[in-house]
Structures are given as structure tokens and as C-alpha cells.
Amino acid sequence: MSDFDDIARGLNFDGPNSYIGRSVTRPNARRLAQGRGQFVDDVMLARTAHVAYARSPHAHARIAAIDKTKASAMPGVIRIATGAEIALVCKPYVGVLTHLAGMRSPPQHPLAVDVARWQGEPVVAVVANTRAEAEDAAEAVDIEYEELPAALDAERALDPDAVVIHREFGSNLCFQRTVDTGGVEAAMAAAHVVVEDTLVFARHTGVTNEPRSILADYNRADETLTVYHSGQSPHMMQGIIASRLSLDEHRVRIVCRDVGGSFGIKIHTYGDEIAACALSLMLGRPVKFVADRLESFLADIHARDHRVRAKLGLDRDGNILALEIDDLTGIGPYSMFPRSSGVECNQVLNITGGPYKHKEYRAKGTVVFQNKNLMCQYRAVGHPIATAVAEHMVDQGAAALGIDPAEMRKRNLIPDDAYPYKSPSGMRFEALSHHQCLAKLLGIMDYEGLRREQAALRKQGVHRGIGLASFIEVTTPSPMFYGVGGARISATDGCTIKLDANGAVVAATGVTEQGQGTETIVAQIAATAVGVEMSCVKVMTGDTDKTPYGGGTWASRAAGIGGEAVLQAGLALKRNILEAGAVILKQRVEDLDIVDGKVVKKGSEQGMTLAELARICYYRGNELPVDFQPELVVTRHYRVKDYPFVFTNGIQGCSLEVDVDTGFVRLLKVWCVDDCGRVINPKLVDEQVRGGIVQGIGGALYEHCLYDDRGQLQNATMADYLVPMAAEMPDIVTAHVQTPTRTSVLGAKGAGEAGTGGAPAVVMNAVNDALRPLGAKVTSQPITPEAVLRALGKVR
Amino acid sequence: MSAPAAVPVEVLEIALTVNGERVTRSVPVRLNLADFLRNELQLTGTHVGCEHGVCGACTVRVDGEIARGCLMFAVQADGCRVDTIEGLSDSREIEELQSAFVLTNALQCGFCTPGVLMAAQALLRDEPSPSRERIREYLSGNYCRCTGYQAIVDAVEAVGKARASRRGSGGK
Numbered sequence: 001m002s003d004f005d006d007i008a009r010g011l012n013f014d015g016p017n018s019y020i021g022r023s024v025t026r027p028n029a030r031r032l033a034q035g036r037g038q039f040v041d042d043v044m045l046a047r048t049a050h051v052a053y054a055r056s057p058h059a060h061a062r063i064a065a066i067d068k069t070k071a072s073a074m075p076g077v078i079r080i081a082t083g084a085e086i087a088l089v090c091k092p093y094v095g096v097l098t099h100l101a102g103m104r105s106p107p108q109h110p111l112a113v114d115v116a117r118w119q120g121e122p123v124v125a126v127v128a129n130t131r132a133e134a135e136d137a138a139e140a141v142d143i144e145y146e147e148l149p150a151a152l153d154a155e156r157a158l159d160p161d162a163v164v165i166h167r168e169f170g171s172n173l174c175f176q177r178t179v180d181t182g183g184v185e186a187a188m189a190a191a192h193v194v195v196e197d198t199l200v201f202a203r204h205t206g207v208t209n210e211p212r213s214i215l216a217d218y219n220r221a222d223e224t225l226t227v228y229h230s231g232q233s234p235h236m237m238q239g240i241i242a243s244r245l246s247l248d249e250h251r252v253r254i255v256c257r258d259v260g261g262s263f264g265i266k267i268h269t270y271g272d273e274i275a276a277c278a279l280s281l282m283l284g285r286p287v288k289f290v291a292d293r294l295e296s297f298l299a300d301i302h303a304r305d306h307r308v309r310a311k312l313g314l315d316r317d318g319n320i321l322a323l324e325i326d327d328l329t330g331i332g333p334y335s336m337f338p339r340s341s342g343v344e345c346n347q348v349l350n351i352t353g354g355p356y357k358h359k360e361y362r363a364k365g366t367v368v369f370q371n372k373n374l375m376c377q378y379r380a381v382g383h384p385i386a387t388a389v390a391e392h393m394v395d396q397g398a399a400a401l402g403i404d405p406a407e408m409r410k411r412n413l414i415p416d417d418a419y420p421y422k423s424p425s426g427m428r429f430e431a432l433s434h435h436q437c438l439a440k441l442l443g444i445m446d447y448e449g450l451r452r453e454q455a456a457l458r459k460q461g462v463h464r465g466i467g468l469a470s471f472i473e474v475t476t477p478s479p480m481f482y483g484v485g486g487a488r489i490s491a492t493d494g495c496t497i498k499l500d501a502n503g504a505v506v507a508a509t510g511v512t513e514q515g516q517g518t519e520t521i522v523a524q525i526a527a528t529a530v531g532v533e534m535s536c537v538k539v540m541t542g543d544t545d546k547t548p549y550g551g552g553t554w555a556s557r558a559a560g561i562g563g564e565a566v567l568q569a570g571l572a573l574k575r576n577i578l579e580a581g582a583v584i585l586k587q588r589v590e591d592l593d594i595v596d597g598k599v600v601k602k603g604s605e606q607g608m609t610l611a612e613l614a615r616i617c618y619y620r621g622n623e624l625p626v627d628f629q630p631e632l633v634v635t636r637h638y639r640v641k642d643y644p645f646v647f648t649n650g651i652q653g654c655s656l657e658v659d660v661d662t663g664f665v666r667l668l669k670v671w672c673v674d675d676c677g678r679v680i681n682p683k684l685v686d687e688q689v690r691g692g693i694v695q696g697i698g699g700a701l702y703e704h705c706l707y708d709d710r711g712q713l714q715n716a717t718m719a720d721y722l723v724p725m726a727a728e729m730p731d732i733v734t735a736h737v738q739t740p741t742r743t744s745v746l747g748a749k750g751a752g753e754a755g756t757g758g759a760p761a762v763v764m765n766a767v768n769d770a771l772r773p774l775g776a777k778v779t780s781q782p783i784t785p786e787a788v789l790r791a792l793g794k795v796r
Numbered sequence: 797m798s799a800p801a802a803v804p805v806e807v808l809e810i811a812l813t814v815n816g817e818r819v820t821r822s823v824p825v826r827l828n829l830a831d832f833l834r835n836e837l838q839l840t841g842t843h844v845g846c847e848h849g850v851c852g853a854c855t856v857r858v859d860g861e862i863a864r865g866c867l868m869f870a871v872q873a874d875g876c877r878v879d880t881i882e883g884l885s886d887s888r889e890i891e892e893l894q895s896a897f898v899l900t901n902a903l904q905c906g907f908c909t910p911g912v913l914m915a916a917q918a919l920l921r922d923e924p925s926p927s928r929e930r931i932r933e934y935l936s937g938n939y940c941r942c943t944g945y946q947a948i949v950d951a952v953e954a955v956g957k958a959r960a961s962r963r964g965s966g967g968k
Contacts, residue, residue, distance in 0.1 A: 025898050032906025033894040035841020035881030039907065042840035132826070209845045209853055209907040209941055260843070260907030261941045293846040515904030515942050687901045687947055694944030718850035718939070726945040727936040731928075755944075 011528075011571075011745070013678065017595060019524035019534055020746075023683035026520040027534075028513070037258040040213035040230045041290045048215070048286040049078050051276050052134035054124040054141045055298065056116030059150040059371040059711025060163070063114055066124060067142035074140055076133030079283060081125045081275070083111035089278040090244050093269055095335035097485030100342045103175040103367075105335035106166045110271035110278065116145070117165060117333035118373050119711055120298025122272045127279055127287060150371035150711045154330030155307065157368035165333050165369045174335055175342040175367040179349050181424045184362040187322035191313030195396040200780035201385055201760070203305040204703035206378055207723055210260020211291040212300060214273045216280035224251045227277060230259050232267045232512055233552030238544045239488045240269055240338060241277050256542035259514040263379040263695065265300050266514075267554055269337040272299060297716035302705050303378035305330050306348065306385045312393040318403045320412050322360035323353045325389060329367050332374035338487045341375055342367050347382025347474065350425050353390040355434055355470040355649065357414045361424035371711050381555075383473060383757030384696055388781070391469040391761040392768070399772060405468050405765070406447055409438055409651075413470060427472075430642075432649040433737045434470055437673040441468070444735050445653040445671045458773065464668075465770025467654040469761035472647050475676070475750025476560030476741075480644035491639050493562045494548025495569040497526060498633035499577060501618045503597065503611030505530050507569070508540040510550015511562030516752060517684035518558045522566050524680055525746065529570025530577070531594030532610065548635055556750020559680055560646060561638055564744040569636035580617055580630040581608065638744070646741050648749045650674035652693070652762040658770040660792060663785030665701060665767055667730040672758070677749035678740040685751045686734045692755020693732055698724045699756075700763040704782050810874040814839070815883025823870045830854040830865030832873075833880055841881035841910045845939065852938035855911035856880050862918045881910035890917050892958070896951040904942030912938045916952045925960040928953055 013020040031037060068080045092107035111122045124141045128134035151163040157172040165172055188194055215228040225247055231237055234254035242249040259266065276289040291299065311324040327348050331341035345365040353361060398408035413434035414421055421429045441447075447466070454464040482489040493510040500506055507526045513519045519539040527534040540546055550565075551557065574594055581599035582589040585608060593602050600607030616623055617630040624630070640646060653671040658664075672689050679685050702722035706714040715721045740747025760781055767788070768777045776791040789795045811820045814837060821836055828847075833839040833856065845853035847866045854865035857879040884890045890913055896902070903909040912935060919926055919934045926934065931952045932945065940948065 026901065029898045029901065029903055029906070030894070032903055033897050033909055033913065034885040035910040036885075037841075037906050039840075039843070041834075041844070044838070132824070207939075207941060209851060209939060210843065210905070211845070258907075259905060261905045263941070293848065515906060517901075517904075683901050687904065687943060690944040690946050691904065691942045692944075695941065717848060718846040719848060723939060723941070724944075725936045725939065726932040726949065729932070729945050731946055731949075732944060 017531065019528045020678065020680055021682065022524070023681055024520065024524060024534060026517050027523065028519055032258065039210050039258045039260050040215055040228050043215055043228045045215065045217055045286040048288050049127045049129060049283065050131040050134050051125050051127045051279055051287055051289045052131060052138045053122040053272055054126065054138045054143060056112060056119055056121045056123050058116060058145055058147050059119050059152065060148040061116050061145040062148060063112060063116060063123060063143060064146050065144040070142060071126060071137040071140040074133065074137040076129035077126065077137045078129065079127040079279065080141065081279060083109055083113040083123060086111050086125065086275050086278050087113055089281060090274055091246070093244060093337040095337035095340045097340045097342065097482065097487055099485040100175055100340065100346055103335065103340060103342050104169060105174060106168065108334045108337065110275040118371055119713060120373055122275065125275050125279060127283065152370055152372060152707065152709065152711050154305065154328055154368050154370055157330065157370055165371060172369040174331060174369055175345065177346060177349060177365050179361065179363040179425050181360050181362065183360045184322045184324050187360040188311065188313040191321050192316040193397060193400045194311060194313045195393060195400055196311045197392065197396060197779055199308045199310065199389055199392060201304045201306045202782055203302045203375065203705040204699050205297065205300055205302045205705055206263045206265035208261035208263065208265050211293065211296045212266055212270060212273065213290040214276050215286060215288045216277040217286040218280040218284055220284040224253065225277065225280065226253045226255065228255050228257070230266055231256050232259070232262045232514060232554050233489070234512065234542055234544050235510060235549050236489050236552060241274065244274055245278060245281055254544045256512055262514040264377045264381065264554060268301055268339065268376055270299065293718060294716050297721065298373060298713060301336060301376040301378065302373050303375060304385065304699065305375050308385065308389050310389050310393050312397050314397045314401065318398065318401050318408055318411050320356050320358040320397070323358055323390070323393065324362045325352050327365045330370040330372065330375065331367055332372050333369050334374055336374050336376035338489065339377055339482060343377055344382045348386045350427055351382065351472055351474065352386040354423050354427060354472040355414065356412045359424060363425065372707055379692065379695060380753035380756035383471065383753060384699060384760040387469055387471045387757055388761040388764055391765055395765050395768065406442055409468060409470055413438065427647065428643055429647050430741060430743065431739050432472065432647060433675045433739050434649055436737045437649065437651045437675055438470065440735055440737060441651045441653050441671055441673045444733055450655055463658045463660055463770045465656050465658060465766035465768070467762040467766030467769055468651065469758045469765060470651045471754065471758040472649045473556065473750065473754050473757055474645045475556035475648050476640055476646040477555050477557060478640040478644050481555065490549060490551040492637050493550035493565050494635055494637040495565040496548050496633065496635040497569040497573045499573060499610060499614050501614050503536070503609060503614050505532055505537045506540065507537060507566055508547045509562050509566060510547050510552065511558040512542045512553045514553060516553065516558065516688060517681060518553055518562065520684065521559055521563055521680045525563050525566045526570045529567050530574050532597040536597060548637065556752040559748040560744065560750055561640065563680065563748050564746045565636055565638040567746045568638060569634055572634040572636055576631050576634060577610065577613065581613055583624060583628050584608065584613065584616055640743055642743045646743055646749050648674070648676050648754060650754050650758065652758040654762040654766040656763070656766045656770065658767060658788060660774065663788035665783060665788065667697065667728065669730050670732045670762070672732065672755060673735045673737060674751060674754045675737040675739050676751035676754065678738060678747035679736055680748055688751045689734050689755045690732045692753060693759045694724050694729055696756040696759025697729070697763060700760040700781050700783060702782050808871050810871055812873050812875060813877045815879055815886065825869065825871050827870045828866050829856065829868040829870050829873050832870035833865060839880045839882050843907050843910060845907070850939065852911045852915065853908050855914040855938070857914060862914050881913065884917065893917060893951070893955050896955045900947045900951040900954070902943060902947040902951040908938060908940045912940065912948060920952065920956055920959065925956045
């Protein structure tokens with residue numbers, strides 16, 4: 001056991017000087033509240049040119065001819081580039097992961113070359129002095145299209161007569177996988193009850209309030225490319241941009257300052273962004289691209305779009321014997337680079353039914369190409385589908401057997417003492433707390449009281465619904481998520497921490513901030529580890545030149561992975577400070593501690609300030625022994641080693657009212673009990689859960705990218721595409737169970753996606769709870785008023 | 797020789813007061829107020845989210861009333877008094893609201909926040925102690941993807957109550 005472990009074991013996270021578990025406010029929030037953030041479009045560089053794109057108006061079309069003559073003569077135009085011209089500068093990319101066996105996707109260019117494969121695909125780039133001039137000229141580019149038949153419906157994508165989007169593949173199949181424990185047939189045959197349903201989850205999208213934005217600044221003198229990017233993963237983007245543009249990676253710098261919402265939207269390779277970088281290279285001046293809202297709807301990744309057939313077999317007592325699912329998902333014409341569009345389906349297969357203790361499971365996933373915008377990972381990847389499918393089926397089973405949904409979960413959730421546990425799909429759970437969470441939830445929502453109220457109101461013709469949804473969440477992934485599949489996406493994150501000459505602590509980390517509070521928890525952990533006040537800590541994120549290599553913030557990894565790196569770096573710095581303190585104070589290291597920014601003899605409050613220690617170390621080295629060199633900068637890295645993912649769990653509850661005349665669903669209240677391990681900042685975790693739930697409610701009730709039968713997106717404005725707004729949203733009550741992970745000293749797991757993962761399930765279950773006595777049920781999302789009335793047989 | 801076609805006016809001179817400062821500029825007539833504030837005056841706290849008046853991120857105050865910066869042309873603000881988040885921050889007019897937002901974590905990414913604060917201040921000016929339902933209704937023109945709105949409602953409600961209690965105790 002090393003000294004480091006001794007220090008770690010000696011940590012008292014609950015102690016008076018610990019910031020762990022405290023709802024401190026976010027130091028960077030004040031700046032944002034004053035409108036002094038710095039989003040990409042706020043960065044203004046001299047000689048910046050602006051790019052706009054002519055995009056394909058067709059879902060599928062051959063590009064017969066491009067005539068730039070008229071557009072080139074327009075005011076302010078600097079350069080017009082076709083897909084073929086950009087391809088001379090930028091290598092294509094292929095969005096497949098090798099561990100998703102058999103997955104295929106063709107090379108994709110930033111702009112369409114020869115054939116455009118979705119409405120909105122960028123075709124021609126127009127660079128001008130202002131965005132307005134670029135848009136004017138983009139409209140004047142004469143592009144002759146020959147419209148081709150389109151493959152739109154995922155259900156028919158593999159039909160023998162389907163239009164094959166990539167002829168070289170012979171079909172529209174991107175990826176297929178099955179999971180089978182082998183005994184599903186027998187278990188279903190032996191079951192007392194088998195329930196079956198088909199669930200549909202519509203396409204929706206992220207609608208970040210700040211659109212995707214990039215400002216690329218190529219400097220011909222020193223051959224460096226500086227990219228200001230609204231993104232989540234600066235080091236990943238550094239590698240992508242460098243390799244695509246054939247630049248040395250160390251000459252590409254990615255800067256992510258404030259990011260106006262991301263949710264997985266801004267973690268992919270978008271042609272319009274890569275082309276902006278290529279154009280900066282071609283022009284030797286800064287080029288800015290900021291998507292407008294129409295472009296956001298047409299080209300930001302879409303999400304979900306699943307059709308799942310599900311079958312659940314139960315014994316007489318309601319014990320689940322077997323679950324079977326068949327997931328079909330349409331992903332657009334390419335698998336997105338570099339994370340691939342197969343991960344969501346893969347995740348659905350891995351985690352559907354994951355909270356439950358059944359032994360038999362069979363799942364088939366099919367991912368197909370289609371001529372719609374690309375689909376890829378968005379907040380809670382796969383979880384909303386997996387959770388809604390399983391929770392719907394569990395409720396269907398409970399209803400068939402006349403068992404209360406809460407009792408049904410008590411009987412079937414994996415017991416809290418069963419860990420470590422391996423799920424039928426092969427997922428390894430370190431330690432979960434389903435039953436503790438269920439008990440807590442039933443208490444805080446007064447489940448029995450709600451049921452009594454529901455029954456009383458039902459007599460008055462008021463149709464209340466109560467829903468429950470247990471969930472698991474993939475968080476803090478190891479290299480088994482992407483690295484194993486060949487993607488250059490780091491599962492390791494680092495923290496470089498230093499003691500400045502004035503005694504302040506500066507921590508730079510590879511995880512990033514998009515509003516979650518990453519920088520705040522980094523400061524909390526650093527302050528706690530070193531032993532200083534949080535106000536003495538400065539945090540730096542989002543700059544590949546200034547932070548250690550890392551993955552960034554996604555898959556709920558910032559606290560669990562980034563946080564642990566900060567803790568270990570902070571502890572190492574503390575030890576180095578104490579070694580210097582021991583030399584200066586002529587004490588033994590083990591007798592010293594750092595309390596409130598002072599090196600003190602343990603048990604004493606008097607001591608030497610860190611400012612004084614730093615002064616001596618940096619300026620008065622002459623006072624130190626010749627054989628002692630203080631090291632007041634340290635770096636530590638961390639990756640999850642013991643498990644592929646560190647799963648979390650929790651449960652949501654929902655109370656709502658269905659107006660059976662209008663079909664409107666009114667949300668009354670949502671509850672969530674989440675176990676994300678050690679909670680570093682309860683307020684921030686609660687707000688992640690609340691915001692996540694509302695994002696999930698969006699998918700459950702409102703959001704839908706509506707395509708017509710020619711592949712035209714019909715509602716690509718915020719007036720037509722409904723998102724949750726304040727008036728329709730309920731208050732959300734949160735509570736926690738804490739089961740710290742033993743894969744790290746910090747014990748934190750992720751919390752960013754639990755809300756979004758569970759909300760579609762709990763809302764659908766509550767709606768169906770309200771509709772069940774009327775003999776109706778909904779099985780597709782969004783659950784629009786029309787869908788409710790259709791379920792009730794009131795409209796056809 | 798035919799008569800020359802009418803030449804559309806493309807640029808106009810405007811004079812307005814922005815955050816208390818007199819400003820004169822020649823602007824393209826098609827330039828909207830939000831882009832004018834951001835690109836001409838570098839007041840980048842006013843954000844552009846949807847450019848069609850739905851998301852509320854560009855909310856500013858024109859002659860005392862909140863307006864969508866993306867739905868007004870800059871030339872329409874000629875002669876007006878325009879206040880932005882920078883002005884309201886510097887004058888400390890919304891300091892209490894800002895503090896409440898920080899305290900309740902009523903912002904995450906912060907992109908919608910300037911517009912939300914503009915709207916919240918307008919609400920509290922007209923209706924000093926609004927109910928939670930009223931706050932939710934009033935702020936329904938401001939899109940926030942991060943928070944789920946509850947913390948925003950908490951913050952506005954808290955400021956309303958604090959102001960009401962000060963009025964109750966003699967306005968101190």
C-alpha cells in the first residue's frame with residue numbers, strides 16, 4: 001500500500017473542510033448571468049470571413065451540374081467551393097466501430113460529391129465578408145439536381161425492391177446484432193402470461209439553444225490551425241480535424257469556451273464544420289460558421305427513431321421469466337463519424353430490462369440506412385428506448401396479472417444484496433440499489449395516497465395516471481466504449497494542478513463544461529484534496545493547448561473520470577507541498593497537514609500559508625537545502641479499469657392527468673430517486689436530473705421531426721417543432737441514494753443522463769395508467785393529443 | 797431612354813441610445829436589431845437562438861418594453877432607447893435577480909439566461925409577486941433546454957417574494 005493510498009484513506013469527505021457533498025454555487029454562473037459568456041459567435045477575429053451553404057433540397061438526388069458564375073459576382077463573395085473542391089483538402093471519414101461486428105458505412109465527404117443523400121446535406125460552400133452576403137450568394141449558386149427515388153421508411157429499407165442508397169453494399173443494412181441467452185423459447189412456453197407490444201419512438205433532435213458554431217483560424221506563417229468550437233470533446237476534435245486536413249495534430253488547437261447546450265449534439269463530425277476548417281486552410285484567414293435554426297433542424301444529428309417489438313413472459317406470481325425485443329432503427333444515409341450510429345441500438349440491446357432479475361433474454365437489433373438526416377448519439381443514448389420498452393412491458397404484465405405496478409417491481413428488481421451481478425445481456429453491475437430507490441420513491445411521492453386520490457377522482461370523471469419507471473444508466477465508460485472499436489476518443493482524463501507563486505491552486509482538466517457545473521465540481525474536489533478554500537482554485541477546461549489529454553464531457557463521465565483525476569492530482573500536489581513544508585518547517589511530513597490554505601502541524605491551527613510556502617519555493621530557493629527541489633506542479637490521469645462501464649440506477653415516478661375529450665396530457669408532478677454514487681454537489685446533480693427529465697418529456701410528449709413521403713422535413717422551425725416550455729412543465733422532486741463506486745477513491749458515478757433516460761418511460765406508463773380503465777393504451781411517442789384520442793377510438 | 801428603376805434604399809443612418817450611450821450608425825436596412833447589437837456594438841450578451849421570435853434568447857428592452865431583437869430591424873430602433881443585458885448588469889438593475897439565478901442554479905449553459913432575465917425583470921416590474929403558475933406562463937416565450945425551468949421559477953419567485961416582503965416592511 002502506497003503513501004498515496006494512505007492519504008486517500010485518510011480523506012474525510014464529510015469533514016468540515018470538505019467541499020464534497022456541498023451545494024456550492026457555480027463560480028462561472030455569475031459571468032453567464034451578466035451576458036459575459038464567450039460563445040463561439042461572440043469571438044471576433046480580424047479578417048473573419050463567413051461561410052453559408054447551399055444545401056440539397058432533395059432527399060436523394062444526383063448533382064448534375066454546379067454553376068458558380070452568378071454567385072461569384074455577388075457582393076462580398078470571397079470563395080465558392082464545391083464538394084469536390086473541399087475533398088481535395090479534406091479526407092473523407094467512415095463512421096464505423098470495429099467492435100460492432102459487421103458494421104459498415106461508406107466514406108463521407110464534408111460536402112456532397114456527385115450525389116446528395118438527405119435534404120439539408122451541404123453541397124456548396126460560399127464564403128463572403130458577412131454571413132448575409134454569403135447567404136445571398138448561396139441562393140444564387142445554380143445547382144442542377146436530378147432527383148432520385150429515396151429510401152425513407154426504415155421498415156421497408158431492407159425490402160428486396162428498396163432503393164439501395166449505397167449500391168456497393170447491396171442493401172441498406174448498416175449493422176445487425178443479436179443477444180441470446182438460449183432459453184427464451186422454453187421460458188415463454190412455460191410462462192403463465194405472455195404480453196406483446198410494438199413500440200415506436202419518433203425521431204427528434206437536440207435543439208441546443210446555441211446552434212452549432214465553429215470559427216477556424218489557419219495561420220499560414222506558423223502552419224497552425226486554431227479552432228474555436230462549440231463542442232464537448234476538444235481533444236477528439238483536434239485529432240479529427242488534424243487527420244482529415246493532413247495537419248500535424250500538435251499544430252491544431254481546439255478551444256471550447258462557453259457552450260450553449262450540447263447534449264451529445266456537438267460531439268460529432270459535421271461536414272459544414274469540417275468544411276469551414278478546410279476553407280480557413282484554403283484562404284489563410286479565419287472562417288466562421290454558425291448554423292441557423294433551419295440548418296440546425298436539417299443537419300444537427302437527429303435521435304431515436306426506433307421501432308421495437310417486445311414480448312415478456314411471466315409466471316403466475318408475476319415473476320419475469322423472459323424478455324424478447326426486436327429493435328429496428330433508421331440512421332440516415334451514413335453512420336456518423338467517429339462514434340457511429342450503431343451505438344444507440346447496441347445500447348438498447350445491452351440495457352433493456354437491465355433492472356430486472358430474469359435470466360432469459362433475446363434481443364435483435366437492426367440498423368438501416370435511409371435518406372433522412374443522420375441519426376446519432378444524443379443525451380441518454382439508447383436509455384429512453386430501453387427503459388420505455390421494459391417499463392411498458394412490465395406494466396403490461398402487471399396489468400394482465402392484476403398486480404400493482406409498485407408490487408410488480410418489488411418482486412422483479414434485482415435484489416440490493418445480489419451484487420456484483422451480471423445481466424442476461426452480459427452487463428456487469430458493480431453495486432446498484434433498486435429496492436432502496438423504489439422504497440424511497442414510493443415514500444416521497446406518497447404512492448398509496450396518489451392511488452387513493454386517483455380512485456376518488458376517477459368517480460368524478462377525472463382521469464389521473466400514475467407511472468413508475470426503474471432504470472439503469474451507463475456512466476463513466478472505460479476504453480471498452482469507443483477506444484476498443486478503433487475510435488480515437490479518450491476514455492482517460494487528466495488533471496494538471498499547480499500551486500501558483502501567490503498560493504492559489506490552478507487545475508486544468510480534459511473534461512469540459514457545457515453548463516453541467518464541471519468546473520465547479522473540479523474546484524470543489526481540488527480544494528478538498530489540497531486543503532484550500534474553493535475561492536483559491538482556478539479551473540481551466542476546453543483548450544487542447546492548456547489541458548491534459550482527455551475525452552471531454554459525454555456519457556456522464558466528467559465527475560466520475562475527470563473528478564477522480566482531479567482528486568488524485570490534488571492529493572499528489574498536497575503531498576509535494578507537505579514535503580516542501582516539512583523541509584522549510586523542519587518537521588516530519590507525516591506530522592503535517594494542509595488546513596484552510598495553511599501548512600499546519602496536525603492538530604494545530606497555526607501554520608505557514610501556502611502563499612508563504614510558494615514564495616520561498618519560487619523566489620527563495622537559496623533558503624532550501626541543495627538536495628531538495630520542490631515540485632509544485634503535478635499531473636495525474638485516471639481511467640476506469642475494473643468495469644467496462646460504471647452503471648448507476650434509479651427510479652422515476654409521475655402523476656399526470658389525461659383530458660379524454662381533447663387528448664391533452666397535463667403533467668402534475670415528477671419524482672426521481674437517483675443513485676449516482678457519491679454526490680459531489682447535490683444542487684448540480686438535482687438540476688442535471690430535472691433538466692434531463694424535461695428533455696425526456698420533450699421526446700415523450702412533443703418532439704418529432706416530421707418527414708413527408710418525399711423526405712422533406714415538415715417542421716424545421718421552432719414554431720412548428722414543439723419543445724418543452726415553462727408553462728407545460730411540472731415541478732420535479734428529487735432524492736438520492738448514495739452507493740459510491742469502489743472503482744475510484746472519489747466514488748462518484750455519472751448523473752447527466754438519468755433524467756432523460758427514464759422520463760419517456762414514466763410518462764408513457766402514467767398515460768397508460770390513466771387510459772387503462774378505458775380500455776385504451778398508447779405505444780408510440782410522442783404521445784400527442786391526437787395519439788391519445790386515437791387510442792381512445794375518438795379519432796381515426 | 798427609359799426612366800431609371802427605383803433604387804431600393806439599402807443603408808440608413810440611425811441614432812439611438814443603447815444602455816444609456818448615444819449611438820449613431822449607418823446600417824443595412826435588413827439588419828435585425830440583435831445582429832446590430834452583437835456585430836456593430838459588440839454587445840454579445842444578446843444571443844441569437846432561432847431568428848424567428850420563438851426562443852427568446854435575443855430579448856432586449858426597447859423604450860422600456862421587452863422585444864425580440866431578431867424580430868425588429870435595427871432601423872426600427874432609430875430614436876429608441878435600447879437596453880441589453882450588459883446595460884442592466886452595469887446599472888445593477890437586475891443584480892438581485894442575477895444573484896437569485898446563481899443561488900438556485902437557474903442557469904446551466906447560460907445561453908438563454910440574458911433573455912430570461914430580461915423577461916423576468918419585465919414580469920416583476922408589472923406584477924411584483926407572481927405565482928409560480930404565472931411565472932411559468934410569462935416565461936413561456938423563453939426556451940431553456942438545460943434547466944427544465946424549475947430553478948428559474950424558483951429564482952423569480954424568490955425575488956418576487958423578497959421584494960414583496962421589503963415593501964411590506966416599509967420598502968426598505
